[in-house]
Amino acid sequence: MNLIQIFKALSDPNRLFIIQSLIEDEPGAERHCTSFGLQLTRATRSHHFKILREAGLISQVDRGNCSLATLRREEIDKEFPGLLQLISTNWNPL
Amino acid sequence: MNLIQIFKALSDPNRLFIIQSLIEDEPGAERHCTSFGLQLTRATRSHHFKILREAGLISQVDRGNCSLATLRREEIDKEFPGLLQLISTNWNPL
DNA sequence: TTGAAGGTTCGATAATTATCGAACGTTAAT
């Protein structure tokens, strides 16, 4: 996890929206990747989740049928305290 | 000032380095734009400072001869508390 | 077992961004 990669990941409105949504859920919550209501094709959505994964912000479990995303809250808080608080806002980036 | 624009501004190693350097200075300090030791042409350097300016992270005064940059500490802390603390690290992004 | 729905990868394309050199203006020192 490095800050440049994280800032890059969060500098896209769709991805910031995903993370903000996950922050609002209860800790450890698993979300279907389709549940965010993004106006994107499956290919593009998959691309964005991959970037969030590679930045270390989320983890994902594959069920073939669907994919479940979880915010890596503890790891993020440990490595970059204040980050999640910073981006947990009511403002919608989309 | 919006978070997307700020994350975009900070997701470049040169620009993150500039902000980190300014954070380490005493509050209100003015820095010559050449004083950061960036390995870039003047045109490119000017480009990066413009992006930091437009994101609201720095202010600049033009002296024709040279340009002085200042971190907009109070405004940033007011709008996005925790941001500067988050990126004030010893790690060098370059 | 067949089909529907979702996720991923691949290849292509469009849009954005980083970088540079050249030209120009400003300031300061010679």
Next chain:
DNA sequence: ATTAACGTTCGATAATTATCGAACCTTCAA
């Protein structure tokens, strides 16, 4: 006044990134 140093803008180019459709795989339900 002339020169040198710096910043900015412009135009061009290379690199990165966002987006999509198609093909393929997995799971689940009919």
